[in-house]
Amino acid sequence: MTSANLSDNFGRLIEYLRLSITDRCDFRCIYCMAEEMTFLPRKEVLSHEELVRLSQTFVDLGVSKIRITGGEPLIRNDALHLLQRLGAIEHLQELCLTTNGSQLTKLAKPLAQAGVKRINVSLDSLRADRFKQLTRVGDLQRVLDGIECALDAGFEKIKINAVLMKNYNLDEALPLASYALERGMDISFIEEMPLGEISSHARDAEFISSEDVRNLLATNFQLNPSEHSTGGPSRYWEAEGYAGKIGFISPHTDNFCASCNRVRVTASGRLLLCLGNEHSVDLKQVMRANDDDQVLRQAIIEAMQIKPEKHEFDLTQEPQILRFMNATGG
Numbered sequence: 001m002t003s004a005n006l007s008d009n010f011g012r013l014i015e016y017l018r019l020s021i022t023d024r025c026d027f028r029c030i031y032c033m034a035e036e037m038t039f040l041p042r043k044e045v046l047s048h049e050e051l052v053r054l055s056q057t058f059v060d061l062g063v064s065k066i067r068i069t070g071g072e073p074l075i076r077n078d079a080l081h082l083l084q085r086l087g088a089i090e091h092l093q094e095l096c097l098t099t100n101g102s103q104l105t106k107l108a109k110p111l112a113q114a115g116v117k118r119i120n121v122s123l124d125s126l127r128a129d130r131f132k133q134l135t136r137v138g139d140l141q142r143v144l145d146g147i148e149c150a151l152d153a154g155f156e157k158i159k160i161n162a163v164l165m166k167n168y169n170l171d172e173a174l175p176l177a178s179y180a181l182e183r184g185m186d187i188s189f190i191e192e193m194p195l196g197e198i199s200s201h202a203r204d205a206e207f208i209s210s211e212d213v214r215n216l217l218a219t220n221f222q223l224n225p226s227e228h229s230t231g232g233p234s235r236y237w238e239a240e241g242y243a244g245k246i247g248f249i250s251p252h253t254d255n256f257c258a259s260c261n262r263v264r265v266t267a268s269g270r271l272l273l274c275l276g277n278e279h280s281v282d283l284k285q286v287m288r289a290n291d292d293d294q295v296l297r298q299a300i301i302e303a304m305q306i307k308p309e310k311h312e313f314d315l316t317q318e319p320q321i322l323r324f325m326n327a328t329g330g
């Protein structure tokens with residue numbers, strides 16, 4: 001049954017859920033995590049049953065798109081089985097996934113068969129040494145092989161996500177764009193957000209605006225603004241001669257909050273109403289205390305009333321949001 005539409009106090013319709021299924025990861029990207037991390041105890045993490053129940057309830061409330069994320073979602077035990085169950089939810093129009101690509105050589109094909117329509121693969125460098133520096137542990141070749149498998153697997157769309165940092169990988173904006181476009185993929189460049197305290201770099205020193213990146217890309221590509229939208233925060237540009245598009249996610253320089261259509265649920269079942277604020281409701285507690293789905297539905301509907309109007313990130317200050325991106329669900 002799909003019925004009520006979820007809407008907030010600012011007239012925004014919520015149709016998109018980003019659901020984290022683990023805070024753990026096989027990488028340690030320097031902008032996402034500190035070197036030493038503590039992860040959730042297993043009993044705090046939502047079970048498969050709870051994740052399916054939650055997803056079904058959001059779909060009943062009008063959510064049409066669910067993106068599975070983490071941490072690295074594909075290192076969760078039996079992630080494929082979970083995605084198969086989520087893919088079977090009636091009235092869910094789009095099941096998507098964000099991954100670091102490390103498990104795609106074995107999982108790309110079964111994921112596509114499970115009904116995953118779109119995947120985003122994070123890739124910040126095409127140079128093995130630098131890739132290892134940015135992820136602290138990742139193996140570039142394994143990810144590139146995974147992307148090739150994804151290209152063969154039959155997804156509707158594959159998008160590369162790259163976080164650009166001035167002194168680390170800005171010089172790879174052009175090679176990364178060429179890599180994606182020449183393979184028929186989209187690519188989005190992301191301005192780094194101040195989520196969690198890190199010691200590897202000063203986030204403000206690494207900042208590069210989407211506009212500067214676009215100007216850099218325009219030296220090689222003929223870029224035209226596009227009306228294309230995937231219902232996420234990326235603003236797209238067409239690159240003449242290519243089917244794929246170049247997107248920019250610009251939390252600092254082009255605030256997208258007025259058109260926000262999404263909420264997040266962390267791996268521990270915390271419904272986060274905004275990436276850049278702490279307003280939240282503990283849905284794990286609601287689910288574990290009540291078998292009645294009506295109570296869960298009501299908790300979600302009421303939570304929309306505390307969705308903040310916008311995020312206010314300030315790179316020059318200590319991070320106001322102490323939770324890391326892996327805990328939030330990107």
Ligand code: SAM
Pocket residue numbers: 025031032069070071072073098099100120121122161162163190191192193194195325326329330
């Ligand atoms: N492990 C998966 C991956 O890397 O794609 C999914 C989770 S990851 C948290 C989702 C996205 O968030 C990735 O594209 C990553 O680059 C991005 N991300 C992580 N920390 C970020 C930060 N501080 N600022 C901007 N983007 C960030």
Ligand code: SF4
Pocket residue numbers: 025026027028029032033070071072100122325326
């Ligand atoms: Fe892991 Fe993704 Fe965070 Fe990198 S960005 S540490 S791959 S969760």
